[in-house]
Amino acid sequence: MPTYYVVADSGARFSHPRIISQYPVSIVPSIVTINGERYREGVDIQPDELLTRMAAMEGLDVQVSPPSVTDFIEVYLQLSRVADGIISLHPSREVSKSWYDAQRAAHQANVSCPIEVIDTRTLCAGYGMLVRLAAAACHSTADFETIVTRTRDAIDRVYAMYYVDGLDYLRRNGLVSDSRAILGTMLDIKAIVNIEEGKLIVTEKARSMGEATDGLLDFIMEFDAVDDAMILQHRPHISEQTRVLQDRLTVEFPGQHFPYGVYSALMASLIGPHALGIAILEAELEPETDDDDAY
Template identity: 30%
Template sequence: MSKIALVTDSAAYMPSDMIEKYDITVVPLMVNFGNESFREGVDISSDDFYKRLASEKALPTTSQPVVGDLVVAFEKLLQTHDSVIAVLLSSGLSGTVNSAETAARMVGGDITVIDSKITAWGQAHMVLEVAKLREEGLPKDEIVSRVLELRDRVGAYFVVDSLEHLHRGGRVSGVSAMLGSLLQVKPVLRVNDGKLEMFEKVRTRKKALARVIELLQEKVGENDKLVASIVYSDVKADGEAFLAQVQEAIPTAVLELSQLGPVVGTHVGPGLLAVIYAVR
């Protein structure tokens, strides 16, 4: 049986016990406040990041792992494994996939880079799928095929508290951000083909969250099973309340709660609530 190494990046926001249990190598992305750089999940926690974000005037920046670090990680893993599967943050949100593909070409060997086309729980869900299939002893090609099939059933809806961070990150215009603030618009965003895009503009946060639940109900229909995470940025109590709403509306859904970390949090800002889901 071939030995397969499993790699992801910090934007999967996986719990440390899962990382340890399934022997997953996590390559950190960077978040930068001015001249200070922090490895996500290593040098700065999510809670500390949001506290600092609230007090900083300038928006932090983010950056993907450098190619050299990925080369070192791949080379080390191939010393003890026959192949590598890397499930990484959407190429529509980061250059991490491109960096990993460059590193894989430099290293050679049997390295497969998978663009998750998602982030956070959706990315982690695919990583865990690889881990479980690997434990079952499936060959690498079949594992990759199954994960790509799963990717087609994964999606996300985001409700942001303000358009400010999306504007400052270049995702919406200044006019849209200003009008959104004046009109109390709470945009519903979705991840489409790996990119975060405006889906609907809804007046008030309450209506936006109710709309997300409607969209989830449409996805599930009568026969499908919904597995999802309610994702919050900085206010856990809001995430818990929204989880209860979703569970009441879709009693058969298997739900969990997770926090969005610094790199993605930089672009959507505090006050975010999201559902990242897989339909099975």
Template identity: 25%
Template sequence: MQTKIALIVDSASDVPGEILAQYQNIEVAPMLVTMADGNTYLDRETIQPDEFYQQLAANDTLPKTASPTVGSVKAQVERLQEQGFTQIIGITISSGLSVSYSVFKQVAADAEAEMTVVDTKNIGIGSGLFAVYAEQLIDNGLAYHDIVARLQNAVADSKVYFYIPTLKYLRAGGRIGRVAGLLGTMLSIKPVISCDENGIYYPMTKARTEAKAVSKLIAAAVATAEGQPDFRIAVTQGVNPALLTKVVAELQARFPNQLIYTGNVSPALGVHTGPGLVGVAVQVGVTH
């Protein structure tokens, strides 16, 4: 009998849209986004990125976010069980940036299905690439525990780098991490931020202009991927499609035979990064 393995991810993991469209064994647990109008929305379900950024631009009051609730995640796991899935892999953004991992773990402890949760120590598309990897391993017929082990082994070598025009939103949202040291010069620098080994934001580099910051971002991504026998790469944006196109073109020129996933930042992440973001995720150390 074919192994029935499913995935459940939080919406802030920004799984590429083509993967969500291709596979029917993925549940996405929406983060909660409370906008300035006082209404609470389900991330990527009842509010989409374009609508989110329009509301963000129209209000001085910044939105707030919350992790998926235990009840909602439990309901999704039960739905997967009803569909015949007996083994479930949970994938979340960094436990250092959200309590989603703890929520998933709580649900896993009570689930009838065998469920293991992977803390990616990553965020956004960097976390989303773990779902891509998991689906490929499932397609290749690997056993559940082997898949989990390979995902966990990929955590240390999976990187995300993102340029944001301003630190205003990270500061306001309290997700500043080790980036706090830049606040004194926040008006005069363009940071490139990453997640450290504990999944906490830190300033990887900084520049005086957007062009130089993006150049450093691309250089970091290339350095991570270059020489690796196998890797995945993705580019994401927050209402900055022109910059995404530019970054994809430069990466494709460096890696002409590489599939490059693209996507946009979920509203739950946009709360903390604001408009204008472009990010690159690279997942290396992967085996099939």
């Protein structure tokens, strides 16, 4: 059986971190810069620590940079000593340079095994779901191209929605205009953000975060079947909104587990420290059968 590895940056969030550690996955830390001080995500600072600081200090300047080209080269060189192939997955190139830096690193590394660099066109938990899917395929599939195809095909089955309390970070990142942010703040309007084709799109507005559980439930009810799902919140301990959402989802999807976790530093830098969201990997459709084949 060939040996394949998956590389990802720390922007990937996993519903079951211990499970992902059982797979051949190498996580390269992103750099979080807070008011000029640099930290490695997942090493020097955890996402929940960042969110706590952001919530405590209004106007905190938070920038998240991907691993450097050199960082990726070092990982590729190390893995190439034992790997027959490497799949390198990255958050959407619309909001991160991770994919671009990995492309450069793959060309400069000069390793003997193939390196496939993939833009997942999503972020955070949706990104993590694709990493986990690719890792599981590496663990069970002998053909490298089959793993790559299976991973790429799954990208179009990832969806995410967030309810965001506070428009400041959305304004800073150009996701809402200054005038809209001012008006929204005056009227205490919350933003609803979707990830579509790798971009964060402010699609609707809500009057209160109390509407979030209803809105997120309606969102997931649009799907007939779900392979994976994760609720994203701003703190490590379960919030009351998350608990209510879990209870309601358990009724609607018997037997389906809906774990929760803190969203990533990159996501926090884009939407701010007060949000509730959900990421979904829709189940793959069964191939249609010709009725004539039944006879």
